[in-house]
Amino acid sequence: MTESSLKPIRRLQLPFQIHVEQRLEDVPRWFPVLISFGAIVVALILGGIIIVIAGGDPFATYIHIARASFGSLGVFSDTLVKATPLIFVGLACALAFKMRLWNIGAEGQFFMGAWGASLVVLLPILPSETPQWLFILVMLVVGMVCGAIWGFIPGFLKAKLQVNEIITTLMMNYIAVSWVNYFIFAVWTEGGFQMSRMFPKNAWLPRLSDLAESMPIFRGLTTHSGLLLALVAAGVVWFILFRSQWGYEIRLLGDNRDAARYAGISVARNTIFVMMLSGALAGLAGMSEISGVVHRLQGAISPGYGFTGIIVAWLAKLNPAAVIVVSILFGALILAGREIQPSGIPKMIQGCILVCLIASDFLLRYRVYITRRIQE
Secondary structure (H helix, E strand, O other): OOHHHOOOOOOOOOOEEEEEEEOOOOOOOHHHHHHHHHHHHHHHHHHHHHHHHOOOOHHHHHHHHHHHHHOOHHHHHHHHHHHHHHHHHHHHHHHHHHOOOOOOOHHHHHHHHHHHHHHHHHOOOOOOOOOHHHHHHHHHHHHHHHHHHHHHHHHHHHHHHOOOHHHHHHHHHHHHHHHHHHHHHHHOOEOOEOEOOOOOHHHOOOEHHHHOOOOHHHOOOOOEOHHHHHHHHHHHHHHHHHHOHHHHHHHHHHHOHHHHHHOOOOHHHHHHHHHHHHHHHHHHHHHHHHHHHHOOOEOOOOOOHHHHHHHHHHHOOOOHHHHHHHHHHHHHHHHHHHHHOOOHHHHHHHHHHHHHHHHHHHHHHEEEEEEEOOOO
16 A cells, blocks of 8 residues: 555544633623523423433423412412521521532531420420410520531631531531431430420411411411521621621632731631531521421421522522522422422432533633634
């Protein structure tokens, strides 16, 4: 074979080129919202494809989720019940993430808040005839304190020993669940079942249905006053982050830790305090769930609220006001998804949303554009 008989191998080339370059300027405020919305659309498309592969109808599935969550005042009330703990844990994650502290332990802090609030009733710290307002106030404070303690431990280890907070908060989830299970099975069990005795009614958060005698429209509505606490918490977190000096320090530490140190801001002190406040918010979620919904301490008080809160915080772009809206949407997904499939459909859609959200952050950091390839 001679050299003249050899023919060059021609590679298939696309008629266009994809270029990626890092963004040097800040993106417009509307751009992250658009990217998040696009990520949700892509996630729903992926979820629909999976449903089709499993032999289901994605359009019927999504229509059923919408009707079962927003189709009437009663089901919307149930959606708000599911959204209430998500608002708390979403705020907890958003606050920590704003300082680039990756608190993955909201689930454990949720359980410790529920345990602390139960302590007030089951130890008991207060007698059963205590007025309702005092019962609720003490349960709220103790639940927040227990959640704050569970946030203090990884915060202290991060601040003083530089221990990775992702590992410590994640591992402490399992410790918290085992701690609560010990008390449910061995100390406060009712008849050997995985639950404590029922709380007295003056330890229950008031519901809208309690007003049904004077306002019949509220009859059968399960929304409780924990939602009001959640909205107040969102306002407080917003004020801290965007209208206080401490919030400025938190945001500066999240944006540029070296610049914050140069400005004299204590990284260690803020790390501990932010993790404690984050844990307190997640603990408040646990308190509201047992006092407003189940009225006893039991093992199945969370369908993964602490982990879903991570998705809520990212989808809300760490904005406390947006956390409320996103929590309602995920509350709808949890509520209606159980009618379709108890765990598979909701968790699958949540997983798709999380993956798409993480992938969409690429577009916030890099610019992608396509040019026509020049013929050689």
